[in-house]
Amino acid sequence: MKVLVTGATGFIGRQVVHRLREAGAELRLASRHPERLGPGHDAVLMPEFDTPVAAFLALTRDVTDVVHCAGLNNDEGNATEADFRAANAQLSARLAQAAAEQASGRFIQLSSIRAVIGARVSATIDEDTIPDPQCAYGRSKREAEIGVLDAYASRGRSDATVLRLPPVHGSGMKGNLATLLRLADTGVPLPKGALTGKRSLLSSQSAAGAIWHLLNRSGPLRPIYIASDVPPVSIAGIVGAFRSGFGRPKRLIAGPAGPLRAAAILLGKRTAWDSMTATQICEPSLLVSEGWLPETGTLERLAEIARLGNAQSPPLR
Template identity: 60%
Template sequence: MKVLVTGATGFVGQRIASRLREAGFDLRIASRLPQRLAGADDAVALPGADAPQEAFLALMPDVTHVVHCAALNNDRGAGEADLRTVNATLTGRLAQAAAKRSEGRFIYLSSVRAVVGADFSGTIDEATPPAPQCAYGRSKREGEIAMLEAFETARRVGATALRLPPVYGEGVKGNLHGLMRLAATGLPLPAAALTAVRSLVSHDAVAGAVTHLLARPTPPRPTYVLADASPVALSEIIAAFRRGYGRPARLLPMPAWPFRLLATLSGRQASWQALVATQICDPSLLASEGWMPETDTLGRLEDLARQAG
C-alpha cells in the first residue's frame, strides 16, 4: 500500500511521513521544492497549479492514498492570489487526479481559519458554519471545497479535511514560535492580558490522526476538527515555555486595560481582539472513532523549550 505525501519536507508533513513509514506504509514523496529531496527514495516534484492534468496523473501509479500537506501558510506575507493558487487550485487538481487513479483516501491538512477568524471566541467543531475572515482562511476553505467536489464528481468517497488549530512540535513556526521567543527573553508579562484559552495540537497527534484514518476500514467523514485533549491559557503556554528554558514565569498581576488602550490608540484593535479571543476546538468526533489526542500539552511545550534551549 503506497501513500503519496505532498509537502513532506515541511514542519507537519515531515512528521507525518516519518509516522507513516513507522506504520509500514510505502511512500512517494512530492514537494514543490524538489532540491530538498536529493537522495530520497521515490521522490518526485509536485507540479504547479497550472501544470497539465497529465502531470498530476503521473504521480498516481501504484498510489493507494494521498496525504496533501503542501500549502502556502499565512506567516509568509503571501498575497491572496498566491494563497488561492497553492491552497485551493493545486489542491483541486491533485484531488481530481487522486479521485481518478487512486483507490483509497485523500486527506487534506486544512485549518480552523477555514471556519473562523483569529478574533472569534467560542467552540469550534465540525458543525461550525464556515466563515473565514482572512485570505489564508478563504484559500483553505476553497481547497476543502475543491477536494470534496473532485471526489463527488468522480462518485468517490474517502476525501476528508483535517481542520487544525496552531500546531506545535520541533521546528514550530508562526505565532507559537513568537511566544517561544518571548518566553525566552524572561521579560515580565501581564498575566491579565494572557487569560485567553486556546486549543493547540501537536504534530505527533496530527501524524497519528492521519495514520489512524488511513488504517481504519471505514471511510472518513468530510471534515474533522483536531486538537489536544484540553485547551490551555496563553499564560500557561508562556509559563510552560519558561519552565523548559529554566526561567521563572514572571507573570505579573497587572490589569489588562492599559494594554487594551495602547492597542486602540495605535490602531491595533484587531491584534488585541485576536490576543484575547478564546478558541476551543472540540476533537471528540475523531476521538470517538478511535484516535487518541495528546493529553499533556503543557508538558510537551515545556519539553519543546527545553530542547530548543
C-alpha cells in the first residue's frame, strides 16, 4: 500500500500522516508547504485547481490509495464563494479524475457536515440526511463530494467514499472550538442559558483512525460515512471542560434564556445566538457497525487540550 495524503501539513493531515506511518504504510505527501515536512519524505507541492492535468497524473502515479485532506477551511474570513469552489470543489474533482484513472485502491474524500446542514440548524445528521448547505464553504464541500464520486462512477468504480466530519478537536484546532477555548480562558462568567446547544465533535486522532479503517475495510465502501465522538456534548460542557483544563472555575451562571436571546437580537447577534444554541448530533452508527470504535471521552480530551496549551504558552487573554 502506498497512500497519497494531500494537505499533509494541515491540522487533520498531520494526524493522518502519523496514523498511516505508524501502521507501516508507504506515503507520498502533498502540501502547499512541502518544505515543512522536512527531509526524508516523498513530499511534493500540491497543485492548484487550474494546474495542467499532467501534474495531477504525476501526483497520483504509483500510489494505490488517496486520502484528500487539502482544502480551504471555513475559518478563512476573507475567502469568497469562488475561492471556496476552486480550492474545494474543483481541486477535488481534478484530483479524483487522475486517481480514478491510475490509482488502484481507494479514494477517501474528507468533507464536513456543513455540506448538508447550516450552523444555525438543529438536527440529527446521518448518511441519509438530505444535503442543504447554507454557506459558501458548505456548498463547495457538497460540490466536492459530488465531483469525487462522479469521477469514480464515470469509470465504473465504487471505491471512492466521502467521510463527513463534525467540528474536530485537537492541538492546533481552529474555528468555533478555538473561539470557545479563548473564551474559556478569560474566566468571564457565562450564562448557561446561552450555551444550551448540544454538539457532536470528533477528535483528530479518531478522524485519522476512521480514515485508516476505511482504507483497510474488507468489502465495498458506502458512498457516504459520518464519524463523530459519542455521546454529544453541550456547549456549556465544552466551556466547562476547557476551564477545568486551565485550572479555572467553571463560572456558568444559571438564568432563563429568553432575555439573553432578546438582548442578542437587539445587539445584532442573532446569527451567533442561533449557532450557539443549535443542537447538531451526528450519528456514526454505520461506521461503528463496520468495526470502527468512536472516541467516548470527549470532555476529558478537551480538558487535556487546554491543560497542555496552558503549560506550553502564556494564558490567552
